[in-house]
Amino acid sequence: MALLIVLIVALVVLVGTGIGLVASRRHRTAVLEPPPTAPRVPPEVIEEVRAEREAAEEAELTEVPAVEELEREEVEAVIAEAEAAVAEAAPVEEIVKPRFRDRLTKARTALAGAFGAIGGRKIDDETWDDLEEALIRADVGVAATQELLDHLRGRVKAEGISDGEALLDALKSELKQRLAGYDRDLHLSLEAGPTVWLFVGVNGVGKTTTIGKLGARESRDGLKVVMAAGDTFRAAAAEQLGMWAERAGAELVRGSEGGDPSAVIFDAVEAASARGADLVLADTAGRLHTKVNLMDELRKVRRVADKGAGTVTEVLLVLDATTGQNGLVQAQQFTEAVELTGVVLTKLDGSAKGGIVVAIHAQLGIPVKLVGLGEGADDLVPFDPDEFVEALFA
Amino acid sequence: MFEALSDRFEGVLGRLRGKGRLTEADVDEALREIRLALLEADVNFGVVKGFVARVRERCLGEELSKALNPGQQVVKIVNEELTATLGGETIRITYSAKPPTVVLMAGLQGSGKTTNSAKLARWFKSQGRHPLLVGADLQRPAAVEQLRTLGRQIEVPVFSEATDPVQVAANGIAEARKSGRDVVIVDTAGRLAIDAELMDEVRRISEAVDPDYTFLVIDAMTGQDAVSTAEAFHQTLALDGVILTKLDGDARGGAALSVKEVVGRPIAFASTGEKLRDFDLFHPDRLAGRILGMGDVLTLIEKAEEVFEKEEAEEAAARLMEGRFTFDDFLDQMQQLKKMGPLSGILGMMPGVPKEVRNAEIDDREIARIEAMIRSMTPAERVDPDLIDQSRRVRIARGSGTEPTQVGELVKQFKEVSKMMKRMGGMGSKRLAKSRRKAAKAKGKGKGPGGRTAGGRVAPKGKAPLRLPDLGAGGLGAPGGVPKLGKGGLPDLRDLGLGDDLPGR
Ligand SMILES: Nc1nc2c(ncn2[C@@H]2O[C@H](COP(=O)(O)OP(=O)(O)OP(=O)(O)O)[C@@H](O)[C@H]2O)c(=O)[nH]1
Ligand SMILES: Nc1nc2c(ncn2[C@@H]2O[C@H](COP(=O)(O)OP(=O)(O)O)[C@@H](O)[C@H]2O)c(=O)[nH]1
Ligand SMILES: [Mg+2]
Ligand SMILES: [Mg+2]
Numbered sequence: 001m002a003l004l005i006v007l008i009v010a011l012v013v014l015v016g017t018g019i020g021l022v023a024s025r026r027h028r029t030a031v032l033e034p035p036p037t038a039p040r041v042p043p044e045v046i047e048e049v050r051a052e053r054e055a056a057e058e059a060e061l062t063e064v065p066a067v068e069e070l071e072r073e074e075v076e077a078v079i080a081e082a083e084a085a086v087a088e089a090a091p092v093e094e095i096v097k098p099r100f101r102d103r104l105t106k107a108r109t110a111l112a113g114a115f116g117a118i119g120g121r122k123i124d125d126e127t128w129d130d131l132e133e134a135l136i137r138a139d140v141g142v143a144a145t146q147e148l149l150d151h152l153r154g155r156v157k158a159e160g161i162s163d164g165e166a167l168l169d170a171l172k173s174e175l176k177q178r179l180a181g182y183d184r185d186l187h188l189s190l191e192a193g194p195t196v197w198l199f200v201g202v203n204g205v206g207k208t209t210t211i212g213k214l215g216a217r218e219s220r221d222g223l224k225v226v227m228a229a230g231d232t233f234r235a236a237a238a239e240q241l242g243m244w245a246e247r248a249g250a251e252l253v254r255g256s257e258g259g260d261p262s263a264v265i266f267d268a269v270e271a272a273s274a275r276g277a278d279l280v281l282a283d284t285a286g287r288l289h290t291k292v293n294l295m296d297e298l299r300k301v302r303r304v305a306d307k308g309a310g311t312v313t314e315v316l317l318v319l320d321a322t323t324g325q326n327g328l329v330q331a332q333q334f335t336e337a338v339e340l341t342g343v344v345l346t347k348l349d350g351s352a353k354g355g356i357v358v359a360i361h362a363q364l365g366i367p368v369k370l371v372g373l374g375e376g377a378d379d380l381v382p383f384d385p386d387e388f389v390e391a392l393f394a
Numbered sequence: 395m396f397e398a399l400s401d402r403f404e405g406v407l408g409r410l411r412g413k414g415r416l417t418e419a420d421v422d423e424a425l426r427e428i429r430l431a432l433l434e435a436d437v438n439f440g441v442v443k444g445f446v447a448r449v450r451e452r453c454l455g456e457e458l459s460k461a462l463n464p465g466q467q468v469v470k471i472v473n474e475e476l477t478a479t480l481g482g483e484t485i486r487i488t489y490s491a492k493p494p495t496v497v498l499m500a501g502l503q504g505s506g507k508t509t510n511s512a513k514l515a516r517w518f519k520s521q522g523r524h525p526l527l528v529g530a531d532l533q534r535p536a537a538v539e540q541l542r543t544l545g546r547q548i549e550v551p552v553f554s555e556a557t558d559p560v561q562v563a564a565n566g567i568a569e570a571r572k573s574g575r576d577v578v579i580v581d582t583a584g585r586l587a588i589d590a591e592l593m594d595e596v597r598r599i600s601e602a603v604d605p606d607y608t609f610l611v612i613d614a615m616t617g618q619d620a621v622s623t624a625e626a627f628h629q630t631l632a633l634d635g636v637i638l639t640k641l642d643g644d645a646r647g648g649a650a651l652s653v654k655e656v657v658g659r660p661i662a663f664a665s666t667g668e669k670l671r672d673f674d675l676f677h678p679d680r681l682a683g684r685i686l687g688m689g690d691v692l693t694l695i696e697k698a699e700e701v702f703e704k705e706e707a708e709e710a711a712a713r714l715m716e717g718r719f720t721f722d723d724f725l726d727q728m729q730q731l732k733k734m735g736p737l738s739g740i741l742g743m744m745p746g747v748p749k750e751v752r753n754a755e756i757d758d759r760e761i762a763r764i765e766a767m768i769r770s771m772t773p774a775e776r777v778d779p780d781l782i783d784q785s786r787r788v789r790i791a792r793g794s795g796t797e798p799t800q801v802g803e804l805v806k807q808f809k810e811v812s813k814m815m816k817r818m819g820g821m822g823s824k825r826l827a828k829s830r831r832k833a834a835k836a837k838g839k840g841k842g843p844g845g846r847t848a849g850g851r852v853a854p855k856g857k858a859p860l861r862l863p864d865l866g867a868g869g870l871g872a873p874g875g876v877p878k879l880g881k882g883g884l885p886d887l888r889d890l891g892l893g894d895d896l897p898g899r
Pocket of ligand 1: 204537
């Protein structure tokens with residue numbers, strides 16, 4: 001083990017310095033002779049500093065989650081109760097469902113027929129190949145596809161399924177089963193102070209637009225909404241969010257371009273609290289999950305958003321439906337960093353089907369909560385697993 | 395997460411290697427794995443089919459007779475075919491005899507059109523041209539403002555007006571003529587390939603400006619749908635090339651292959667970051683290796699760039715190769731390395747790492763233990779580990795809460811690695827020097843404005859970008875289908891006899 005670690009360090013140093021190594025060789029020999037002697041800081045000092053830092057870190061670590069855990073449980077219990085009551089009173093989804101279908105059908109007719117063939121056929125090798133093709137073309141992924149089809153083979157044997165129609169139905173039910181039983185609601189905090197929903201994701205997926213749409217919806221539902229321009233990096237990101245805030249009748253809190261995003265979001269939460277707002281929608285700059293510094297920055301944003309008057313109840317990964325297998329890696333890395341509560345699947349109005357969310361549910365247990373179906377303010381609907389599965393094969 | 399192709403091949407190739415020639419069944423078995431790897435890399439289903447058929451034909455054709463190591467040959471053919479498909483004809487930008495030369499940017503929402511319009515403008519500037527950016531995205535909130543901000547960063551003028559996209563584009567050309575700009579780059583709104591209305595709009599923009607070059611901007615993370623997008627845009631606009639963006643992530647980038655197959659036009663540029671200088675001509679061979687999942691040196695190096703102090707790392711590397719690496723150097727570098735994320739992740743990105751090693755669980759406590767041991771050494775001991783005798787071992791062990799044998803082990807292994815690195819240093823430096831000079835020349839100069847300006851996003855002071863070692867041509871010639879660096883690069887870890895040192899294996 002020690003050898004391995006020593007080796008990795010040595011190799012990365014070599015690879016990392018790569019080309020630069022020789023280019024500045026002359027200067028280096030001049031600087032480096034004679035060989036280095038002592039370390040710059042005595043070991044006791046280093047040890048002391050380290051102990052201090054570790055103590056500080058530990059304090060921070062143990063402090064935060066303990067409180068959070070309690071709060072969340074309480075909040076969730078109360079919300080669950082309230083929801084049970086609401087659920088009895090009125091089915092809310094009715095208005096939305098047809099839209100999902102309408103919008104999708106519009107997209108699907110463009111490429112319909114690709115899958116009509118299976119229908120009345122007997123099940124043979126070709127049928128299985130067609131199913132595999134359909135799943136992979138929907139970005140479900142090789143591993144998830146194989147797993148699904150293996151299950152399906154078992155069912156065919158056990159249930160004596162013999163024609164294509166029934167097989168397709170069985171596959172759909174397998175998929176629906178894997179998407180069933182998740183809490184897809186967006187939760188409000190019952191604490192004093194505003195609720196914070198944080199939006200994260202890679203570049204260009206639709207974070208800002210989703211906030212715009214959601215802000216419009218929540219304002220319409222009577223909440224007082226503040227939008228926090230936490231993307232301080234991208235050119236004109238705050239202006240973009242500002243235009244959405246205007247449309248939605250929400251308030252915008254922004255910082256300086258290039259400023260610290262956690263500070264902006266903290267300020268927004270404080271401002272929201274001072275003005276008695278209910279909900280803070282916090283935008284963040286797009287970042288690839290592979291960038292260590294940027295993921296650290298995001299961790300800090302997440303921590304700070306919870307520190308002041310507000311409570312973070314949702315951390316939503318915005319995912320573009322055109323994304324392929326990388327979507328699963330994104331979800332994994334983002335949830336490791338900031339503990340996602342859900343996914344927003346955008347751009348499902350296109351011809352891409354977003355099949356990667358099947359694996360995100362199955363492997364990571366993170367549900368899709370919202371779906372983006374266009375660039376307009378009303379183009380955001382709750383995720384409906386059944387519609388989604390039907391659309392995978394449309 | 396994704397099983398690299400090289401892992402899969404260990405099984406298949408192991409069996410093939412012993413044989414004198416490839417049977418049809420052998421080839422098919424190997425190709426099944428290739429097929430899965432390509433699909434996992436997001437290459438379109440239909441494209442994979444065609445590609446695998448082509449490789450199969452080649453495998454069973456002429457090459458076979460000369461095959462000495464058949465398994466190796468399959469991988470080589472795959473890699474060659476992949477590189478050829480991705481590469482082929484390269485784009486050469488020529489300038490219109492009747493200026494301005496017009497470039498039209500099109501693509502899906504969020505793919506990177508605006509950013510890459512600016513990157514392209516910066517590139518044209520570096521070629522001695524005088525570009526004008528035209529903001530014809532009147533749809534997305536603040537899109538023009540975004541372009542204006544980027545334009546300011548690279549000191550390129552931006553034209554736009556609140557009319558309609560077709561008219562803005564047309565007036566942009568007139569504006570360029572009037573103000574003597576010789577290149578015009580037209581940024582358009584993102585649109586879905588199935589949105590008939592908007593596709594018609596972009597067609598009208600194209601008719602109005604009659605572009606010399608039309609680029610499809612496409613995200614490297616795109617999945618299966620890349621094909622329909624590329625088809626639709628190609629049909630509407632007759633593309634001249636593709637700009638592949640967000641290559642700085644860890645997506646395998648199979649979409650590039652799909653798009654290339656469909657459009658048949660070159661992938662002209664690669665966008666590898668949010669900063670405006672992260673933009674370069676496209677290298678098909680690098681992407682080929684990446685699609686096949688053969689280690690990701692690029693990402694590794696990018697990560698290293700983010701966290702390592704260049705000067706210090708260089709000095710450490712030099713000492714390493716000269717056999718003068720000390721425990722202090724080690725400690726320093728390990729601190730930097732830790733910022734790159736878990737060591738096991740880093741290991742996964744290194745090519746030539748055998749599966750057992752790559753999958754080894756690296757225990758963070760072990761790292762902490764090593765650190766503690768080194769911190770318990772005196773300055774003199776850190777520079778000269780030979781000083782460490784039994785009584786010193788006991789003292790160090792006591793200071794770090796370890797056992798004297800563990801200290802002894804660490805010292806021994808540290809010395810072994812140092813020796814090994816010194817050997818490598820001796821043998822590789824010449825060739826490395828050559829490839830570096832070449833790379834440096836090809837890369838050209840030019841630092842520019844733009845890029846993340848704060849919020850911890852800019853590289854700390856004193857950090858210049860590190861450069862990439864030449865990965866050597868073909869790459870896949872090594873046994874087991876693992877690409878090797880040039881002699882001066884990474885050693886093949888297989889030769890190091892690591893087997894005994896692996897936990898639980
Ligand atoms: N990491 C990374 N980010 C990129 C790259 N290219 C563009 N981006 C980012 O991707 C996001 C979208 O880029 P834009 O240039 O606005 O994309 P667009 O196609 O103009 O988007 P719309 O105009 O909204 O359709 C921004 O956050 C960019 O900073 C790249 O190569 N790597
Ligand atoms: N067609 C479509 N476009 C969308 C959707 N959501 C966002 N977009 C577009 O995608 C692009 C990037 O969105 P933006 O919100 O700026 O992404 P961000 O970088 O993640 O904040 C913009 O052009 C949006 O208009 C959607 O659901 N459907
Ligand atoms: Mg944004
Ligand atoms: Mg744009």
